[in-house]
Amino acid sequence: MPVNFQQLREQIHEMGQNAPALQAERQDRLDQASRLLNELANDLPALTELVGRAAALAPHLRCATPAAEPLDLTAPARPPDPHLTLLAADGSQINPSAHDSVPFGVINVGVFEMHPGQGSPPLVHTRSRLLTPEEVFTDHGMLGEEVVALMRDLREREELLELARQHPVPVITLTDGPLELYHEPQDNARFRRELQHYTEVLEELAAAGVVAAGYVEKSRSDLLVRLLELAQLDREGRLAQAGKDRPFKFITDIELLRSRIGPGERSAVLGIQTAAEGHFTGRLAVHYFYINVSPTAKPYLARVEIPAWVAQSQPLVALLHGALLWQCQQMGAHASPYALHRAHEVAVVRLDEKQQIEDMITAELRRQKVAVEQKSHKQANKELPGKRRRP
């Protein structure tokens, strides 16, 4: 059945009617948060102490923590380092499905290698790994999407580490999305093993002096806003409500900082208050800053995540800032790191390629006289000609 546009039209109209009031309310909260940011931008020790008190009251508190820079700092970019090696990785996967004739998975990782301004053409590297039926099935059933996604993230890091070791510093490794991983279920033994390996690779990158960074577009993060909420609650004597009562609810960090960061500039580097049992601690503790990659007066902010050991080095933050801005400038109207886009182009696995791989597997099994099951009727029906598939 097609979408009932008549019903949707009424709901859209109602949504539109409510939007101005919601926007006004939101703007009011944003103005309050912005005023608080102006007041507290330089009170770093007091804010650090405040976070400590709040975390004692709410152990699972998650918010920004001040690092070395004033909260309202903006810094211009340096030109990219003439000796830089930039490695960007992206991955894609085929998740195992019980509906296929042979349950299998594929992890495909593409790495784009660039030496900006050094005259050598960029290089592309691709690594594809088949997850055989033996790997796909575990004691708990078929591998879940979360585990495969984590395996993909891990392979990206492994490829980056292997390539980074072949070049002298400065080397930046860049991935799409946050450094810190939130995949569920975290109680799965396989998942914990992969996550442990992931952090070990990050440790090895750190030991080699290789800058690791995660680039996040359209971030809805509100960690800085949550820090300001603590200050607001403290002023109202309600710090015990930390994490529960949200005076600046639905305001994001990007909304708060958008008008403050000029074209090409970055924000202050901030840390993250997170649960003590997290995997990303010590020199891997995740820090972040925002960068305005827009070449025009209309700002476009992206969030950049870095480990603590990079955040604590002004030269490395400046190196990364300059490299990212230069990358974004290459992409014209839709500023975004060129190397990440190219890594995505290299890594992406298309639907027709999945079918080709499945055909190759079934052909090989039949050559070996191994019985191959048929696809589920449901899957076969979905693939009937004339049916438009979702991308």
Place this chain on the structure above:
Amino acid sequence: MTPIQIGRLLRSTITNCVMGCRVTEMDAPAFGGMVRIPQAGGLQIYGLIYDMTIEDDGLVRQLVTAENISDDVILDNRINRNVPVEISVLFIGYAQGGEVYHLLPPRPPLTLDTIYPCTPEEICRFTAAGRFGYFRHLLRAADLPLGELLAAHLQQTAPLHTAAGNPAWLSAATQELITLLRDDYPRLMEALATLGELKFLI
């Protein structure tokens, strides 16, 4: 000396083909240039390059909006990205068993066949054989920039014949074209006007 390939065949018919070449291989082929496609059994198919197309894609369309495109990005797009230059070739004859035929080849070449530029000796041998029978293929093909293609062909070929001791070749070729086009006044005038641009004909 090992011949330098300029591309591989993408698709073909009995009268023409389209080959793909990387941008880095773009130095060799030229509009009006003669190419050779070796086939099994010693068969050599000859053709003239009559069109070249450079395809764009979404990324390229976006990159052109950037203020300054770095050399790194240009190199990446020309070397690494899968955007081949498409070169269209009109078949003008073939050679087999030491004989040159200004006829269509017995069968079209196959996908991914290698294409080489013709050497001066091959060009002189093919174009001096018979009485310019290969002009028929050019005159028959619709939608060709005929005058421009003939001018490019003569401009590249005449000096080779002169260097090989056959300076009369150009005059004979022009006379033959006039004869073939004598009943098609507009095309004849167009061809002669374009040939008039050739410095060595004036």
